[in-house]
Amino acid sequence: MFMLSSLTYRNNLLADIKTQNNTDNDKEFMQTHREQVITFHDQGNTTYDQAIPEFSDLDESYLSMTVAQDTHHDIVSFLERPVRVWSGNMTTKNTVGQVLWTASYPSVLIQNTMYNQKLQGFTGLRADLEVKVQVNAQKFQQGRLHLQYIPYADYLKNKVELINGSLAGRISSPGIDIDICGGSTPESRIAEAVFRVPYVSPHTYFNLINGDGKYGIFYLFVYSPLLTGDGGTDNCEITVWSRFVDPKVVFPTGATIGSAVPKKVAEVQIRGEAKQVAKEGVVSSTLGTVAEVLKIGQKLPVVGEYLAIPEWICDKGASIAKLFGWSKPTLAMDVKLRTNNCMSNYNGKDSSHKMALSADNEIDSPPNIAGTKVDELAISSIVTIPTYWQTFSWKSTDQTQDQILWIDKVAAARFNKIDGTTNGYATTPMGYLANVFAQWRGSINYTFKLVKTGFHSGRLRVFFVPQGVASTLKVGSAPTIEIEKNYQVVVDIAESDTFTFNVPFVATKPWLSTYGQSAFTGYIVVTVLNELRAPPVVSNKINIIVEVAGGSDFSFSMPCEPWNLTGTPTPSPPSGPGRVAEVQIAGTNVDLNDDQKRSLVDPDSISTINPVANWSPESHCIGEKIMSIRQLIKRANWIGTATMLPSSNTDQQYAVLNPFANASNQINTQVDYLSYFSNLFAFFRGGVRIKINANLLYANGNLNNSTPDGEWFTPVNSNPCLNIKMLNAITLDYINVAGNIKKLNNIVGKVGFANADVYNSSTLNAAMVNSSSTTVVNQGVEGMVEVEIPYYNSTHLTPSNVPGIDDPLVDIDHQLTSEDTYPLPILLVGSNPLPRSLKIASTREHYASVYKTEALVCNFYRAASDDYSYHYFIGVPTMITRPPVGSDYYKPTN
Numbered sequence: 001m002f003m004l005s006s007l008t009y010r011n012n013l014l015a016d017i018k019t020q021n022n023t024d025n026d027k028e029f030m031q032t033h034r035e036q037v038i039t040f041h042d043q044g045n046t047t048y049d050q051a052i053p054e055f056s057d058l059d060e061s062y063l064s065m066t067v068a069q070d071t072h073h074d075i076v077s078f079l080e081r082p083v084r085v086w087s088g089n090m091t092t093k094n095t096v097g098q099v100l101w102t103a104s105y106p107s108v109l110i111q112n113t114m115y116n117q118k119l120q121g122f123t124g125l126r127a128d129l130e131v132k133v134q135v136n137a138q139k140f141q142q143g144r145l146h147l148q149y150i151p152y153a154d155y156l157k158n159k160v161e162l163i164n165g166s167l168a169g170r171i172s173s174p175g176i177d178i179d180i181c182g183g184s185t186p187e188s189r190i191a192e193a194v195f196r197v198p199y200v201s202p203h204t205y206f207n208l209i210n211g212d213g214k215y216g217i218f219y220l221f222v223y224s225p226l227l228t229g230d231g232g233t234d235n236c237e238i239t240v241w242s243r244f245v246d247p248k249v250v251f252p253t254g255a256t257i258g259s260a261v262p263k264k265v266a267e268v269q270i271r272g273e274a275k276q277v278a279k280e281g282v283v284s285s286t287l288g289t290v291a292e293v294l295k296i297g298q299k300l301p302v303v304g305e306y307l308a309i310p311e312w313i314c315d316k317g318a319s320i321a322k323l324f325g326w327s328k329p330t331l332a333m334d335v336k337l338r339t340n341n342c343m344s345n346y347n348g349k350d351s352s353h354k355m356a357l358s359a360d361n362e363i364d365s366p367p368n369i370a371g372t373k374v375d376e377l378a379i380s381s382i383v384t385i386p387t388y389w390q391t392f393s394w395k396s397t398d399q400t401q402d403q404i405l406w407i408d409k410v411a412a413a414r415f416n417k418i419d420g421t422t423n424g425y426a427t428t429p430m431g432y433l434a435n436v437f438a439q440w441r442g443s444i445n446y447t448f449k450l451v452k453t454g455f456h457s458g459r460l461r462v463f464f465v466p467q468g469v470a471s472t473l474k475v476g477s478a479p480t481i482e483i484e485k486n487y488q489v490v491v492d493i494a495e496s497d498t499f500t501f502n503v504p505f506v507a508t509k510p511w512l513s514t515y516g517q518s519a520f521t522g523y524i525v526v527t528v529l530n531e532l533r534a535p536p537v538v539s540n541k542i543n544i545i546v547e548v549a550g551g552s553d554f555s556f557s558m559p560c561e562p563w564n565l566t567g568t569p570t571p572s573p574p575s576g577p578g579r580v581a582e583v584q585i586a587g588t589n590v591d592l593n594d595d596q597k598r599s600l601v602d603p604d605s606i607s608t609i610n611p612v613a614n615w616s617p618e619s620h621c622i623g624e625k626i627m628s629i630r631q632l633i634k635r636a637n638w639i640g641t642a643t644m645l646p647s648s649n650t651d652q653q654y655a656v657l658n659p660f661a662n663a664s665n666q667i668n669t670q671v672d673y674l675s676y677f678s679n680l681f682a683f684f685r686g687g688v689r690i691k692i693n694a695n696l697l698y699a700n701g702n703l704n705n706s707t708p709d710g711e712w713f714t715p716v717n718s719n720p721c722l723n724i725k726m727l728n729a730i731t732l733d734y735i736n737v738a739g740n741i742k743k744l745n746n747i748v749g750k751v752g753f754a755n756a757d758v759y760n761s762s763t764l765n766a767a768m769v770n771s772s773s774t775t776v777v778n779q780g781v782e783g784m785v786e787v788e789i790p791y792y793n794s795t796h797l798t799p800s801n802v803p804g805i806d807d808p809l810v811d812i813d814h815q816l817t818s819e820d821t822y823p824l825p826i827l828l829v830g831s832n833p834l835p836r837s838l839k840i841a842s843t844r845e846h847y848a849s850v851y852k853t854e855a856l857v858c859n860f861y862r863a864a865s866d867d868y869s870y871h872y873f874i875g876v877p878t879m880i881t882r883p884p885v886g887s888d889y890y891k892p893t894n
Contacts, residue, residue, distance in 0.1 A: 078118045079247040082132065083109065084239060086220075090135075090143065090180070091235040094222045096391075097167050100145075101220040101240060104154055105129055106206060109242060110257065119249065120257060124205030127247035131218060134192045137180040137236035140537045142453050144224035144545070145238070146170070146177040147195055151682045151872050153217035158802040159679065160217070162566060162877035166418055166426030170221065171388035171547070173875035177223050179497060180236055181453050196245065198371035200872055202683070202795035205248075209255045224391075224451040227539035329866045340691055340784050343861070346631035350866075352689050355726040355773045355825070356790035362867045363686060363791050370683065370797070370871035377629040377870060379433065382680070383550030386447050387428040387876065389414060394458070395541040396532045402461070402478040403528045406546070410464070410503050411512075411520035412440035412556075414548065415564065415879065424569025425879040429680075430550045432876050435562050436632070436676065439511040441617055442554030446524060447500040449545040450493055455538045459530035463488035466506040468523040479525065490529060493542075502551055510617035514556075515563060557622045559632055565671055566664045566679050566802075567880040629677050629870070636691050636863040637672030639663060640748030644830060644856040652753040654725075654830035655858050656737065658809050659688040659789045661747045662802050664877075672862055675746075677870060679877045683797040686868030691861035692785040694722055696831050721831065722785050726773040728792045728825035730812075733770050737828070738810040748860055749809040751828070788865055789825050797871060798824065831856050 031042045085108050086101045094100065106125065109115050119125065133147055148170050153160045163169040171177075178193040203213030220240065228234065329349065342348030354361055367373065374381055392406040414431035418424035427435070434440055448462075463486040465473070472480045491499050506521045513519050526544075534540050618625045626632070644653035663675040678684060727734045741749040777785045803811075810826055 075118050075249060076247055079115060079127065079244040079249075081114070082130075082241040082243040083112050083114065085109070085112075085242045086238075086240040088238055089235040090145065090222065090226050090238055092226045092228065093234075094225060096222055096225060097170070099219050099221045100238065102217060104217050105215040105242075106244075107211070107214065109244065110208070115244075116257060119208055121252055121254070122208055122249040123251040123253045123255075125208055125244075125247065125249055126199050126205045127244035128196060128198050129215060130194060130196045130243050130245050132192055132194045132241040133178055133220065134239045134241070135178060135180045135236060136239070138228075138233060139181065139453060140232050140455065141180060141226060141228050141236055142224075142451050142456075142539060142542065143180045143222070143226035143236070144177055144449070144451050145180065146175055146221055146223040147193065148173045148175040148219040148221065149195065149197055149216055150174075150219075150874050151197070151200060151216040152214070152799055154214045155799050156682065156801045156874075158804055159800070159874070159877065162568065162679065162802060163875040164219075165424070165569065165878035166416075168388045168416065168426035168428055169876050169878060170219070171223075172385060172429055174873075177449075179449075179451065180226070181451075200371040200683075200797075202797040202799065205250055208257050209253065210258055224543045224545065227451075227541070227543075229535070229537040229539055232537065340636070340786060343636045343691060343863075346634040350689060350786070350788075352786040352788035353724075353775045353777065354788050354790070355724070355775060355827075356687075356788075356792070357773070361687070361788075361790045362865070365867070365869070366796075369685075375628070376681070376873055379556065379627055379629070380550075380552065380554070382629075382873065383430045383433060383554045384445075384552065385429045385873075386445065386547040386549040387430075389428060389546045389548045390416065391543055391545050392526070393541050393543050394460070394528070394532050396534050397540070398528055399531050400476075400478060400528070402483065404473060404475050404477060404479060404525060405460075405528065406526040406544075407470075407473050407475060408446075408524045408546070409520040410444055410522050410524055411514075412442075412444075412550070412554075413514045413519060413563070418569055418878070420572050421569035422572050423881045425564060425881070427564075427876055427879055428548055429876055430548065430554070432680070432879075433556060434514045435564055435879070436559055436673070437514055437556035437626075438558035438560050440514050440554070440556050441505050441507070441511050443502050443504050443551030444554075445500060445502050445549045445551055447498065447547040447549075448491075448526075449498050449547070450496070450542055451545070452493060452497065452542040453538045454494075456532065456534050456542055457492075457494045457530075458528070458532040460491045460493065461488055461527045461529040462491065462501070463525055463527075464503055464522060465525060466522040468525075470523070473523055473525055479527070483527070493532075505553070510621050511557060555617070556626055557618065557624075559626070559635070559673075562671060562676060563882070564879045565882055566676070566877045568665075569878060569880055630864070630868075632673045633677060633864040633868065634866075635673060636689065636861040637674070638670065639672050639860050639862045640745045641857065641859050642744060642748050642750050642829075644750060644858075646752075652830070653856075654751055654753070654828040655856075655860075656741050656749045656751050656809065657690060657827040657829065657860065658747055658749075659690055659827060659862065660684075660798070660824045661809070662800065663746045664802050665746060665805055674862055674864060678800045679802065680873055680875070681800055681870035682872040682874045684800045684868070684870050685791055685793075685797055687788055687791050687865035688868065689786065689788045689863045689865055690827065691863070692722065692724075692787075692829060693859040693861075694779055694785065694829075694831075695857045697855045697857070721776055721778050721780075723828075723830055724775045724777065724785070724787050725770075725828040726789065726825045727828065728772065728823070730823055731770075733772075734823070734826075735812060737826070738808070738812040741809045743809045746803050746807075746809070747862070787827070789827065791865075791867070792825055800870065802877075829858055 031046060032039060085103060088100055090100060106127075106129070110119060131147065131149075133145065135145070137143075150156070150160055150163065150173055163173060174197065176193050176195045179190075197216070199215070201213045201215065206213045206215070220238070226234070226236065341351050370376070376382075390406070390408070394405055398405065412430055412434040414428050414434075415425040416427070418426055430444075461483070463483055465481065465486050468481075489499070489501055503521075503524060512521065532540075532542065615625060642655035644655060646653055662678050663671050664679055674688070727737060737751050741751050743749045775787060777787075779785055810823075812823075
């Protein structure tokens with residue numbers, strides 16, 4: 001029983017009051033008393049009293065007899081209560097890939113009356129999300145749904161369209177799939193699917209007032225169509241629940257909760273590194289270390305497997321981290337003896353001029369910045385994600401002994417033509433990486449998901465034929481080879497809805513090509529062992545989904561230019577009724593969660609050979625080991641060319657670069673590694689390095705009719721001094737430059753400055769006179785120009801969108817909004833303005849003038865800084881074929 005005397009009550013209040021002498025002469029006192037968010041300031045004393053001498057409440061045991069309360073109800077508990085966000089039906093008319101429900105979070109929850117009332121009066125919200133899908137289906141029905149999640153999708157619309165352009169892209173996103181029948185046996189039956197996503201955003205809190213920082217979008221779509229038997233129900237009911245998990249609400253406000261219109265976000269990429277390399281000149285030639293290698297090693301996938309490796313490859317812990325891309329620092333005071341040191345290498349030393357204020361500028365790599373400790377840029381983190389590959393059907397009429405239902409080449413490069421397009425292809429995470437390598441090796445995991453009921457029975461036989469010949473393996477017929485000679489798996493479908501196995505790497509040489517005749521190790525073949533039996537109450541066929549992924553021993557070598565590009569496919573000309581979906585599909589129990597998808601634990605092998613990490617192929621054949629995307633993005637790639645040719649004596653032109661933009665779209669015939677891998681992730685962070693190969697051409701001549709006659713030119717000067725200007729704030733100069741750019745591609749453009757009088761400093765162009773970061777480099781001394789642009793930003797993550805063809809080079813309109821990250825820096829590149837009309841002689845007999853013009857030609861290359869990383873894998877985009885070139889394109893003309 002709680003009892004409080006009036007004296008105790010008064011003393012407790014007085015203890016919270018700060019009393020101070022307001023003046024030295026007066027006896028006036030200022031009292032300060034804070035109650036929650038209100039602070040009271042009063043002069044003089046405060047008196048207290050209460051209605052009765054002592055307060056006493058009724059016993060809790062008595063109160064609980066009227067209103068029993070088993071838990072404490074507060075705002076957090078209300079926000080964790082599940083609410084129904086959607087109910088609907090899946091019918092037999094729904095096709096593969098058809099979206100049944102979609103919602104943007106957290107808007108769909110905040111619109112709920114209960115949630116909305118509890119959140120009123122707060123500024124920010126930070127919480128994980130949980131979505132639960134329940135299906136009310138009969139045992140005679142079969143089908144599969146998939147719940148897909150794309151983080152920050154409201155602000156990555158172009159990228160979302162590329163991912164959702166194929167079924168493989170959708171399945172590669174974070175998500176979970178649900179077998180509506182729920183399993184073959186009561187023990188394996190799962191009544192519901194629960195999917196949880198962490199809070200990952202450039203915003204530390206979701207802004208409840210203006211809606212900035214939306215989490216992402218969920219999509220519930222048909223993975224395999226609903227099938228039923230004769231007279232069966234043609235639909236099943238679906239209910240979607242959702243709630244916040246571990247919510248935190250912050251800072252009181254009187255503003256009302258609003259809902260902002262989704263805004264487009266800036267473009268770019270990211271980082272996550274550590275180094276142990278000598279830095280000379282900045283701080284007394286000391287040895288600088290940014291992170292402890294052992295701590296980093298714990299976050300890197302498969303590091304434990306690579307401890308026993310050749311000594312020449314790795315003799316200490318720091319070298320392991322280098323293999324994951326923490327390997328190429330900028331040496332601010334390095335003596336440069338050659339052009340573009342280590343331009344093509346992922347390691348070594350870079351000699352770029354820092355455009356930041358500090359010669360040591362570099363952002364850190366805090367743990368869990370994107371909701372996971374896994375190194376998402378490791379090759380093993382990406383290739384091991386199972387993704388939809390193909391679907392085939394098994395019917396009760398397939399009664400030929402050992403009839404082949406499906407075959408597949410065991411290869412790394414995987415591209416399925418998208419129906420209804422002329423150049424569109426769907427691929428898997430493994431195939432997306434194989435697209436930029438010449439060679440591969442390693443095992444491949446196959447997952448088969450059977451969309452069936454507990455009333456279906458039959459047996460399948462799956463076997464692996466190394467170096468098989470396609471002519472002996474025809475779908476619909478029995479194979480003409482001896483099946484028993486091959487490793488095989490027999491599956492009783494009455495006992496299993498899903499089966500997964502590992503196919504080992506079998507080849508007569510350590511590496512295979514990613515494309516061409518020698519790109520595959522053999523064939524996986526699925527045949528009928530015991531025919532499918534199905535009573536009339538269920539469908540007489542089942543769909544079988546196939547998903548593929550690389551094994552834990554998977555490796556690539558010899559990086560190259562992409563074989564195919566990312567982009568929006570061209571629709572095929574209409575030629576009759578088109579197919580709605582790309583293919584047909586199938587399924588099983590609830591899918592593995594995202595963490596399990598990325599696990600390095602392989603399933604049982606179809607043979608007795610289990611995957612083992614082995615560095616001998618790299619050490620004997622290649623001489624290097626590729627373990628991370630970070631290694632690739634350290635290589636500088638060409639991103640564009642700009643030619644600045646002034647049109648008048650007072651005109652000056654500069655090249656403009658958006659260093660963080662994505663070059664991917666359907667009109668580019670080339671794409672750099674930074675852009676290519678950006679397509680897989682929602683966010684990036686970190687600096688960028690730009691390499692410039694410039695030629696300044698002068699033409700001088702006597703072009704008037706005076707004596708002496710003729711024209712003459714000076715020799716070409718190809719070693720100009722370049723002015724590099726960085727604009728990193730929305731000033732008047734930034735706005736004027738951004739609004740007048742002639743876009744050459746998604747990264748490079750140019751801008752002109754009229755009336756640039758080189759004799760009058762008051763009219764020099766803005767790029768010359770403002771006080772932003774400026775570097776002047778003599779290319780005649782350094783050979784090429786190298787600069788590093790810092791990650792100057794208002795937030796720790798930047799959304800990585802794909803710009804549209806018609807989008808401006810610098811989207812100043814969206815950068816002025818509160819949702820967009822503060823504008824990342826842009827670069828202006830040009831030469832000193834030169835006088836172009838000089839009178840060198842003037843007499844009564846002779847009048848001669850020299851006219852001078854110059855053309856500045858710049859080729860630009862781009863690479864990631866050592867602090868650059870991507871974050872939050874969101875799926876594989878749609879691919880398109882590279883535009884062909886003429887057969888004589890590379891032939892010399894003389």
